Amino acid sequence: MxxxxxxxxxxxxxxxxxxxxxxxxxxxxxxxxxxxxxxxxxxxxxxxxxxxxxxxxxxxxxxxxxxxxxxxxxxxxxxxxxxxxxxxxxxxxxxxxxxxxxxxxxxxxxxxxxxxxxxxxxxxxxxxxxxxxxxxxxxxxxxxxxxxxxxxxxxxxxxxxxxxxxxxxxxxxxxxxxxxxxxxxxxxxxxxxxxxxxxxxxxxxxxxxxxxxxxxxxxxxxxxxxxxxxxxxxxxxxxxxxxxxxxxxxxxxxxxxxxxxxxxxxxxxxxxxxxxxxxxxxxxxxxxxxxxxxxxxxxxxxxxxxxxxxxxxxxxxxxxxxxxxxxxxxxxxxxxxxxxxxxxxxxxxxxxxxxxxxxxxxxxxxxxxxxxxxxxxxxxxxxxxxxxxxxxxxxxxxxxxxxxxxxxxxxGIERGQRDSWRMTPTMVDSMKAAATETTRGAVDASLLDTVVRTAENREPRAFVIRPDDQRDLPASVAFLNTLIRNGVDVEVADKPFTADGVRYPAGSYIVRTAQAYRPHVMDMFTKQDHPHNTEYPGGPPKLPYDMAGYTLALQMGVNFDAITGDFAATGVRAEDDLVAPAGRVIGSGRAGYVIGHEANNSFILTNRLLAAGIKPEWIGQSVRAGSETLQAGAIWVPASAEATRIVREAVGPLGIDAHAVSRRPVGEALALKPVRIGLVDRYGGVMSSGWTRWLLEQYEFPFEVVYPQALDQGDLNAKYDVLVFTDGTTPALNAAGYRRTSGGGQPSADSIPAEYRDWLGDISADVTVPRLKAFAEAGGTVLTIGNANRLASLLGAPIEPALVKTENGQVTTLTTSEFFLPGSILTAAVEPSNPLAYGMAASSDVFFSNGQTFRLTGDNARSVVRFDTDTPLRSGWAQHQERLKDTSAVVDIDMGEGKLFVYGAEVIQRAQPHGTFRLFFNGLLYGPASSSQE
Structure with a gap:
């Protein structure tokens, strides 16, 4: 039809x-x-x-x-x-x-x-x-x-x-x-x-x-x-x-x-x-x-x-x-x-x-x-x-x-000026569920008002982001800049105003939905409710073309209010990229500086300090600084002429505050040191590795790209402190060796210029994995993301995949009818006292894409991010999401003297989820750090 x-x-x-x-x-x-x-x-x-x-x-x-x-x-x-x-x-x-x-x-x-x-x-x-x-x-x-x-x-x-x-x-x-x-x-x-x-x-x-x-x-x-x-x-x-x-x-x-x-x-x-x-x-x-x-x-x-x-x-x-x-x-x-x-x-x-x-x-x-x-x-x-x-x-x-x-x-302008509602798959299902009877598929027309056109379903007139309510204000401003670069009108309030009974200060950011590009505004702020398409009626789900849920405000950890009523506010419309409010040095103490761990830009400052030979520390418990209490992981920078210069020059442009204090915070801490990062890639280039390279450059992490042949040579601790394996950098490893996950082999060495020949090769179970195990046990740190997590079992990590089943003694992955979660955003419980999660909120949004979660099988493995509900879906599409409950998405594992960090959640996918960058950045610095105490 x-x-x-x-x-x-x-x-x-x-x-x-x-x-x-x-x-x-x-x-x-x-x-x-x-x-x-x-x-x-x-x-x-x-x-x-x-x-x-x-x-x-x-x-x-x-x-x-x-x-x-x-x-x-x-x-x-x-x-x-x-x-x-x-x-x-x-x-x-x-x-x-x-x-x-x-x-x-x-x-x-x-x-x-x-x-x-x-x-x-x-x-x-x-x-x-x-x-x-x-x-x-x-x-x-x-x-x-x-x-x-x-x-x-x-x-x-x-x-x-x-x-x-x-x-x-x-x-x-x-x-x-x-x-x-x-x-x-x-x-x-x-x-x-x-x-x-x-x-x-x-x-x-x-x-x-x-x-x-x-x-x-x-x-x-x-x-x-x-x-x-x-x-x-x-x-x-x-x-x-x-x-x-x-x-x-x-x-x-x-x-x-x-x-x-x-x-x-x-x-x-x-x-x-x-x-x-x-x-x-x-x-x-x-x-x-x-x-x-x-x-x-x-x-x-x-x-x-x-x-x-x-x-x-x-x-x-x-x-x-x-x-x-x-x-x-x-x-x-x-x-x-x-x-x-x-x-x-x-x-x-x-x-x-x-x-x-x-x-x-x-x-x-x-x-x-x-x-x-x-x-x-x-x-x-x-x-x-x-x-x-x-x-x-x-x-x-x-x-x-x-x-x-x-x-x-x-x-779009007119819709944003009146009460309006969108029809979503969930609303359709709700009307069907509320119907007491149907006539050839038709239900009572009043359900449109009682189920869909309700006050709680009313679309916003605007979204307001208040600067004093952001865990990471520079990241929130970066989010607003993505809107501006897409032609969206963003205003900065020039005086206080009230909306939906809440008083907002001058300087609050207003994104009205009454504008021509309203569809983009709604798509970036509100959750995606992806239709449950199937290959045929009653059949398995049909894979979306790319991601199902990607709400950028959620990925970037932005706190915002959706304003559903009329309100009056005036502001200055941004003509180009916004600049985050300048950070400050607060206080007059001379012992050093304490800086919160919540802002991603704090890693830029940390890397500048490390590059100058200054060794900051992460304080292991909450810290009182002036009138503020900073959560565990606050950065301590001992005073020196060079440290003072770097801190004072950096905080303004980076939009982060530094508290000048008169004494070092007491308690356990992790003393950071400069790290030598090896970012693994393969001949031909792996996109996830390329995205990571861009991200590391933005946050000023020192690194070099490393290929399988170099890993196979061993003696890795002499060259690296951290090795990063992103999604797609490892073939499908098994006990017998490896096989490629997609068709087409690499070229022969004699068919390419000599300068590229040492890029050839694959990660293998019989050669590469023993070198990685020795590297970790001798004090190195290995980070694995996405399907690179298959390295964990070969390294003997005390975790096992959770999204699997056992049939006839064989462990196999779940079918799409048994579990299906294409690229979507989930809410997870985070353990912010673990150094891998310093700066994170106890409940955070994470991006997940038909990946794997884990159950812990040994005392040397700690869950850092886990799913603690039957319904973690925040934006996108999930079938049988209840299978995620009580499984871990990020795990911290001791490997001898070193560390293995396993990321089942895509914490840096396509450089979008600023809200979870910290989980990755912490991993680069945490493993090589050493304990200290005052």
Whole structure:
């Protein structure tokens, strides 16, 4: 029923936005596809504009060739010199220092008036103070703004090679469609991963033999820190490239369509294009999804009209619209269309396989393609058609796109000014449970008011963060900055105010829900209630596309109040990143300084002190400092000229207070020392290790990256104090040795440059593990996170996995029907008296993702974080969460003279959960520390 209704609705859309100039041609061969290419593709070049084939050493899009970013950049500069249809602008620099360029393409008249069109786009997107009449006038005057990117995932090589052809054709085409679309639209072509493009293309082209070229054995991540996860950073905004793109999307240009191009397509097909599968995130305006469906359907129809078979939608792939964090999904929470395509292809020709199940036409795969040899040039032509379809849609629906982004923004503003309620899966279940009888599925209509539209379910008018109520104020300000970098309006109260009966001081941060980007605000503050999707009715759960629960305010440990009633407050709106209130030196004592352990920034100060040869201590019990009581773990810094200089220079910018006291606090303490950290990685780069590298750099921890071969050499205590194994750094170890967890081996040493050969190898049970055991027993510290926790059993740790079952004497993991908890946030009990948990609250939110928890089997293991309820789920989705009760998520284990810290919770995942960073940072310093007492 859903498919037929959708097909009928979309047929109407096609009739309303007709662009087809030729009947659909069923084409299954390369020759037929080529013959169906519109005539404007081969329009003679405008004089003086260099064609790609005349600029590059080999034409981009031909087999066994990849142009690198330097060449791409040079070509853009050439085009900008030769054509009056393009304006080339930098929109920032990358993590490796390359310039990110965007080519703004439109008619010469539009390019001469860009500031006006940019202002129109801003006014309509933000909606504030714009009446409906003015919105319609602006929509009539304005131009549709479309962002089209390339190169995000650098081993997906089609998009940057195709983009040079798209640009050339738009800059030289003289056909009616090109001229019309340039008049109606402003197209922003942005490259979102120059560093990866350069790395991958150079690696591929290093082999002089075209037939021997490959980019599958690249030695490191293709984004400096995050690799493929550069497409999971959009709401957190940690990386330079993300900050640059977000600024264009949500603070400067406000495109109504964001076209994010990927590969590879579904097997036996060519390309995935929306519509997407469920679930639909209930926070964003439904108009954004119906419009996304329109654009996607137009793209399918244009491919088919040109005889280009093999596109699929919806059930053809796993992509949904739930998770807010990707280049194409974050736009939904900003009232913009987000288009994702996933196409096959690359420099090496590939065979489309015959999969009988995809050969029968259906709504989700309307024109199957027969097996054939596929070339990069074929992908280039499909890319051109898809780009053309999006641009033509924007042109023909210019006023509707512009007006509708205002309409959605105004919907958010109006909803935030009145009582409103969201319908969530839990509310649906509650209505069913409350119903006394049903009639063909219908229940008493009054349940909508008695179960859903209740006072406690009312949506907030605002969220207020008061500075004096934060365990880690700089982290709370960092959270607010993620909102600002996503275009959200944040205010700082200029005087005290009262809301919901509570008095808030001046300086409190106010995030109103009555704003255009309300969907993003709600998604970042409120819990996600993920639908319980199953593979079939009554079947096992269907894995979400990425995370199910990710509420950033919870991950970052922000204390906030949700204001549900009307209130009056005035404030200053932040124009750019906020700065945390300056920290202070409090008191006049001369013996030294006492500093709280709650703020993550205290580790920056600690690392600066250690680097200067000063040895701070962690006090093992609560400390009274002036009028404040600091919890166990407070940092003691003995006075010296150098210590005083470092403390006084650091506390202001870091936003932490230091208490100058007249004597050292009494009691047991841990004396810290400089630590030598080895962060384990593998050839090719592990994303979790890359994220950790970024995090360690931000907090000024000294470290070096270490590979399996170096671990296997032994004598580890002479080189390291701490070894960190993040998720994915170890293969699936067992008693007999190891096996890889995913297909594909590492390259042979003689096939790669000598400088990378010592990166090869794997962690093994027979060689590496004995070296690690000796390291720990001799006083070293080993930290394991996620699936690296499998090392614990091989090291003889007195813990056993809890989320398992025993059948016929064999221990196996639970099925997804027996336990299922995809990336979600849980509430856990923490033991803050354990040094591993210094600075944590006794109850804290932790991120967990289908991992493992533990039961303790020996006295030398201590639970630091455990689940103490049947219902720990805070945000996301969990089935049989009761299995977590009385199991441990973080364990502190003595190993001879050293330590093993096991993290079943993902305490640093993607650099998001600031609220649990301390559990990791403490582990880096705690193991090597020594006891002291006054």
């Amino acid at each position: 859903r498919s037929s209704v959708r097909a009928t609705a979309l047929s109407a859309v096609l009739l309303a936005t007709t662009f087809l100039t030729a009947p659909a041609v069923v084409a299954q061969t390369a020759e037929a596809v080529a013959a169906a290419v519109p005539s404007d593709v081969i329009t003679p070049a405008v004089a003086g504009v260099t064609a790609p084939k005349d600029f590059f050493a080999q034409e981009p899009g031909t087999d066994y060739y990849l142009a690198n970013y330097d060449q791409y950049e040079a070509y853009l500069k050439r085009l900008s010199e030769q054509s009056d249809r393009i304006k080339l602008e930098s929109f920032g620099t990358t993590e490796e220092g390359r310039t990110q360029w965007m080519g703004i393409v439109s008619s010469p008249a539009n390019l001469a008036n860009l500031e006006r069109y940019q202002e129109i786009a801003r006014k309509l997107a933000k909606a504030e103070g714009v009446s409906e009449d003015e919105a319609r006038q602006l929509a009539a005057e304005g131009k549709a703004v479309v962002w089209i990117d390339a190169g995000l995932h650098a081993t997906e090589t089609v998009t940057p090679q195709a983009q040079v052809h798209v640009l050339y054709r738009l800059l030289t085409g003289q056909d009616t469609e090109t001229l019309r679309t340039l008049d109606d639209t402003i197209l922003i072509f942005g490259h979102v991963n120059p560093d990866g493009h350069q790395l991958v293309a150079d690696w591929y082209m290093r082999n002089p033999d075209p037939q021997a070229r490959s980019f599958r054995d690249i030695p490191r991540l293709y984004q400096k820190y995050t690799g493929h996860d550069n497409n999971r950073d959009s709401f957190m905004v940690t990386q330079a490239e993300t900050r640059n793109a977000n600024r264009i999307h949500y603070r400067e240009w406000f495109p109504q369509i964001v076209f994010n191009q990927h590969q590879t397509g579904p097997r036996g097909m060519v390309v995935f294009i929306p519509p997407f599968r469920d679930p639909f995130n209930y926070n964003f305006d439904p108009l954004v999804m119906t419009t996304t469906t329109e654009v996607g359907t137009i793209m399918h129809s244009r491919l088919i009209s040109e005889g280009k078979a093999g596109s699929g939608m919806d059930s053809a792939a796993n992509y949904s619209t739930w998770h807010n964090g990707m280049y194409r999904s974050t736009p939904y929470f900003h009232n913009a269309v987000g288009i994702l395509t996933e196409i096959i292809g690359g420099p090496v020709p590939e065979q489309i396989p015959l999969l009988p199940d995809v050969q029968l036409a259906s709504n989700d795969k309307p024109m199957p393609i027969a097996p054939r040899l596929w070339h990069l040039r074929d992908s280039v032509e499909y890319q051109w058609t898809m780009n053309r379809a999006v641009i033509d849609y924007a042109s023909r629906n210019k006023e509707r796109l512009l007006f509708n982004i205002w309409r959605m923004g105004m919907n």
